[in-house]
Amino acid sequence: xxxxxxxxxxxxxxxxxxxxxxxxxxxxxxxxxxxxxxxxxxxxxxxxxxxxxxxxxxxxxxxxxxxxxxxxxxxxxxxxxxxxxxxxxxxxxxxxxxxxxxxxxxxxxxxxxxxxxxxxxxxxxxxxxxxxxxxxxxxxxxxxxxxxxxxxxxxxxxxxxxxxx
Numbered sequence: 001x002x003x004x005x006x007x008x009x010x011x012x013x014x015x016x017x018x019x020x021x022x023x024x025x026x027x028x029x030x031x032x033x034x035x036x037x038x039x040x041x042x043x044x045x046x047x048x049x050x051x052x053x054x055x056x057x058x059x060x061x062x063x064x065x066x067x068x069x070x071x072x073x074x075x076x077x078x079x080x081x082x083x084x085x086x087x088x089x090x091x092x093x094x095x096x097x098x099x100x101x102x103x104x105x106x107x108x109x110x111x112x113x114x115x116x117x118x119x120x121x122x123x124x125x126x127x128x129x130x131x132x133x134x135x136x137x138x139x140x141x142x143x144x145x146x147x148x149x150x151x152x153x154x155x156x157x158x159x160x161x162x163x164x165x
Contacts, residue, residue, distance in 0.1 A: 002045040002046050003043070003046065004044060004046040004047075004048065005028055005047055005048070006019045006029070006048040006050060007031045007037065007040075007041075008030070008031075008032060008033065008049070008050035008051070009032070009033045009050070009051050009059075009061070009062035009063040009066065010050075010052065010062075011052060011061060015050045015051060015060070015084075015085055018050060019050045021153065026048075028046075033066035038066070038070070038073065041070065042073065045077075045078060045079065046078070046079045046164055047078055047079070047080045047081075049070075049080065049081075049082045051082075051084045051099065051102060052086070053084060053085065053091065053097045053098035056091070056094055057094030057097025057098070057100075057101075058097070058098070059097075059098045059101045059102070060098055063102070067102065070106065071105050071106075071109075073109075074109070074110065075106060075111035076109070076110030076111070077111070078111040079113075079164055080106060080112070080114070082102055082137030083115075083137050083140065083153075083156070084099035084102075084140065085139075085141070086098070086099075086124075086127075086140075087143045088145070089123060089124075089143070089144050090143065092123075094126070095122070095124035095126065095129070095139065096127055096129045097127065099129040099137050100129035100130075101128075103129065103136040113136065114160055115159065115163065116135065119133065119134065119135060121148070122139060122141070122145070123144060123145070140152065140153070
């Protein structure tokens with residue numbers, strides 16, 4: 001099995017809780033980006049980035065500094081997956097925009113991005129986290145679709161495990 005790390009930023013605890021649940025299922029190490037663990041990015045073959053979206057599509061606060069560091073690291077040969085929280089009704093025009101910001105920061109960094117998700121079962125108007133009619137990672141909506149989160153997470157983890165190979 002490849003060496004996996006999950007890097008998350010969390011303001012309300014949702015992203016942290018999900019990162020730790022995923023880590024258990026994937027036997028992954030977990031890092032809170034507020035501690036600036038940039039040096040750890042080089043140590044893993046598979047990176048999973050987790051964030052929430054705030055305001056008008058803004059990245060979670062702890063990611064603001066960390067994303068600048070991620071942009072400086074060579075991710076060539078790494079496999080990357082992204083998950084994020086957003087609110088599809090209250091912020092329907094910027095749904096999971098934080099995921100899109102991370103994607104845009106890493107898409108030209110030589111890494112292979114996996115974990116794309118169909119948009120069908122989500123309620124939102126617009127999102128910068130969509131490429132070729134799919135979300136660029138796993139969107140979660142704790143405010144409006146929390147009853148779907150556990151199943152979505154489990155299906156996504158099975159998907160990305162296959163894509164890691």
